[in-house]
Amino acid sequence: RPALAGAPWRLAEADAALDEVPELRDHILAAIAEDAPANPADGGVIRRGYSAELDELRHLATHSRQIIAAIEARERQRTGIASLKVRFNNVFGFYIEISKANLHLAPPDYERKQTLVNAERFTTPELKELEAKVLDAEERALDLERTILATLRAEAAAAAPRVRATAAAVAEIDFYCALAETAVARRYVRPRFSETGEMKIVAGRHPVIEKLAEAEAGHFIPNDLYLDRGSHRMALITGPNMGGKSTYLRQAALIAVMAQMGSFVPATEAVLTVIDRVFTRIGASDNLARGRSTFMVEMTETAVILNSATERSLIVLDEIGRGTATYDGLALAWAVLEYIHDRIGAYTLFATHYHELTELAGRLDGVVNLHVSVKESGDQLIFLRRVEPGSADRSYGIEVARLAALPAEVIERAREILALHEKKEETVSEELEAPKRRRPAGPELQIRLFEPVGWQIAERIRQLDIDNLRPVEALQLLAELKEELGRR
Template identity: 50%
Template sequence: MSDAAKSDSPPLREGKNPAHHRERSQINRDDLSPMMRHYVDLKDEYPHTLLLYRMGDFYETFLDDAVTIAQALELVLTSRLSGNNVGRVAMAGIPHHQLERYCRMLVGKGYAVAICDQMEDPAQAQGLVKREVTRVITPGTVLDEGMLSARSNNFLAAFVLAGNNWGMAYADISTGEFLTTQHSDRDQLAQELLRLQPSEVLFPTDAPDIQRLLRPGETSEYLPEGIPNQFCFTMRTQSSFTLPEAKQRIQQVFGVRSLEGMGCEHLPLAIRAAGGLLVYLEETQKENHIPLQPLCTYILSEYMVLDHQSRRNLEITRTSRDGTFHGSLLWALDQTRTAMGGRALKRWLLQPLLNSEQIQARQETISELSQNTAFRGDLQSLLQQIYDLERLAGRAGSGTANARDLVALAESLDRLTDLANLVADGKSEHLQAVQMVPSTLEKLGVRLRSHLHQTPPISLTEGNLIRDGVNADLDRLRQQAVSDQQWIANLEKDERERTGIPTLKVGFNKAFGYYIGISRAKSAQAPDDYIRKQTLTNEERYITPELKEREARIFNAQTEQFQLEYDIFVDLRSEVGEWAGLIRTVAANVAAVDVLAGLAEVAIYQGYCRPKMAEGREISLVDGRHPVVEKSLPPGFFVPNAAQLGTPGISPDLIILTGPNASGKSCYLRQVGLIQLMAQVGSFVPAQSAGLGICDRIFTRVGAVDDLATGQSTFMVEMNETANILNHATERSLVLLDEIGRGTATFDGLSIAWSVAEYLAIEIRARTIFATHYHELNELATLVENVANYQVLVKELPDQIIFLHQVHPGGASRSYGIEAGRLAGLPPSVIKRAKQVMTQIEKHSKIAVGLRKGSPHAKPPVNSGSKTVPAEESQQFELPF
């Protein structure tokens, strides 16, 4: 029982600050007990962690940490006597067997946890039990399977700033991925962090309180401006981020003399970030070696740029409304069978390719897999039998894998051979990549299977790990154990015959070991050589010198056997760790095949086509569909639509899209963006046919969002996002805008919308779909040659309208907003008055002609019936009140 459980003070519930609670700085250390003094000294070494201190069957915390975890974990807060003149201090603890569960909760709340374990048996300790911090768990350094999401990476990132230049490195220590980059646009640093969604971010600072962890939302004067504070940030000393130290650390870890092969030799900020990250891993992981893949340098310009707003609006991995996986693009496309494949698909969707050869290589594999249903089914069935090779190799390399992990690894390595045989006739690049299993891994799998029991226990210190015939000494000890157990079994029979007591039994108790039990009624018949050991209500228990001698022999042999099994297992685990890099290389190839097989499955059952990747800027879609909405509806319910953009002389660069609310304008915008994105991922797309040029960026401005935390209104957020688009879009970009200018006065909003549309069409010539309720923008198509009007059709009936969800050429003249209000349930009197006001406004408003007259691109005025409206008359507008 823990000291917490034995405390005689009444427990204090979470949220109560006990009178005996004092901060560490308020206590005279000379007055503390040796144990508490050791705790406080360790806490000084890890000031910004929660220190879990092993005491018997519990991990205890004291002082400030006790109050923190009691509140964070909703535990009972109690107290403990801590020495002379100190009195009681706050204490809270957790059972040792629930360490993983509670650490997962603490890390999930943004805390770092230092684990202090007992390094010797308390029963054999002389004085204070030796304890050491064996690992530090921070949000970005989690390795335990139960604390990780199987289908998402857990990234630890680090960045270094130098003016507008920055370098960043990130790693997932559970999978071994380790990448770095450098860039000159500081805005892109925030976008990269938002793409990666790292669990923890390191950055160097001159702050006096270094190594401080900032939890999500916590601000600090030392956090660089423009960096989103939604992550856990750990401030670090500058020393570990200096160029000489960082470069030396990378070379030392990976055993290289130059960083040329890693592609970052001439990227000093990238080197500094990567080196600082490695130092942090060494400090937190202690003796555990983390087998990272060799550092890889990537360049942002190698991938399509998707800013955070576009990822959110397109709902690539999460829905924008409630942040759930269900209803996202990833949800619609994920038919992967392995955790590795699930993570790979997520990465692919967030980093679409710009290289048409890589895109076509993925398309070739999907095409090959989609043409043979039986083959694809066998492939996916086999993939489902492969465990998470990346993380299994990582746990083996770090020394945290258990026997079941290695058995799973052995089974997976065996499946790799089956996979190679299955795809032996594959023609595409990605299938050919898994057609050969390295002989080293084949031998490793055989060795693991021949050494390990098929169903070993989780514990590594209780035996039953290693098969018979592996080690002669282990076989001898097991044979001796069998002999000793037989002796024990025979003892009961022999003693019954010797004593004449038919109910005599030989039993075992953890506290006293082996004993001879005789009922109280027969205890007088116990032989003289029996030594009474324990008296119970109905039984007397005895031992004999011979029994105790045999017991000692059994225990010693068992201890020796368990230790020998453990040593053999550790050697096996170390051997696996040496090949972690090769295992992960193979795993990456398997993950790619898994992703492509899943995309082929989706393509077949959802009726997708293979897009033709064109050299120019064209977007040509026949019967395009929204992949998520279509999957959410019954078969055949989704109305497909065409899209034509970017082909000189054939299709416009900018489409003005009008139509009523809820008619499908936003869905149309998003489906064009998602089809373009899916094509550059290498996927087939939801359309009858598709011809698509490579797109460097996709920009979206959809929906009304405010940012109250920074004091920005909905309209200001809209203007900020619009400014970002206009400042970064190119003629190879795809811009999707919905309702620009609706957050301010009518004249202001219409003017902004008009000028934004003109700028995109004329100055940038980006491929753009501009959805709006400003029907006056339809005039722009008569002024600018690369602009066209499209509308979403409706069918009007006497008492209702029917949305047809069909996009056709031409501009809508009405938005049917009042009808939408009626459908939403506005009172009839409100609807009636709205129609009266609208009638008067339509009579007096001549905004469109005024905009046309004032445009620098104006053509001769358009005849309105038999009368041309003069420019001066077009400025007149009065409300009919």
């Protein structure tokens, strides 16, 4: 406790709450043996020297032969009968046997119990008492231990509130010590808090992944993060799988939580703002028992975020919309981002593979693009795991699949299909404009990922005036569309 002298107020409060409960402590130390068995029924829990009665019973239970031999030697010396014997049987218990020739030497305090042909058997008050003690010494010792333990437990139960309060204080002090020790060992820095709403993390690190990387002789790549209440309120992070997007999201949330709970943080510099809650939607999961798919769970959790977050919250979203059709997912992700930007205004980190979403940085004044960088060296893909400004130019999904050892035939076919769809794909940003912008009249037409219908054909169909279209015109139009599809 002297180490806590002059400690900050919270540690001082914890120190003041420490109650050693000295009477209980001293009683336990005096009563319980150092090497007490785990099961009290085995005996030996009570320390030797604590109870004179218990010590005597233990001595009788373990040294009865030596005690009888000592009595026999003493009586031989006292009576002068060298052939005197102390024996035991189940009928008479302990007795002294003296031959007929030595009967005249028997002391008057001997009580005759049995007469034999060549000897007489006697007992004494000492032997009667010893018999009663020795025969049930072990069981009586266990009973006495149980009684002492029950008394000790009752005393501990009476002091339980004081013990619990001390345990809580010790736990709090241990918690602060663990944070301090980790901060020194892992080179953490003291965060500062900004009243302007600025969040600036320089060379931030994930506290767990960094430790795991070092254990495997690796090196964790630190990254910066900057958010504010103005033009950097939301960050869209793009890049390949395995590039480090999810780690970047998690470390930002962890640093925010660690700083606000009073810990130093894994970074070179950290300026943070006070947040009311951290909302996360990371990873894929389902709940088959309740009939909820991965996508349903994802949407339910997203709904909780949108209905609960405030402008002082930190929202961390990882690939919203990936559990459904491509354009459904893209539309939902786009709409969720617009809603957070326009209605909530929370600090947001959003990792995605929908590259169309990067156009929001040019449409919404609080959105910036970030990407996880990679390097291509021949046919090799090197993950640099550095988060840099701007959007990624591609997802490298096929390259990651190749690293996972998919058959070469599958990889080549995937490249062919990707090239085909990249050639035909048109931007859909006009269809995903914010509510304040133009909305096309009539029902929307969804174009699926592998649907061989061009965007121009879809537009032609969408603009048809079906009510005024004559049958001959309809047939002619179908023929034209069929011919155009044949050319694609």
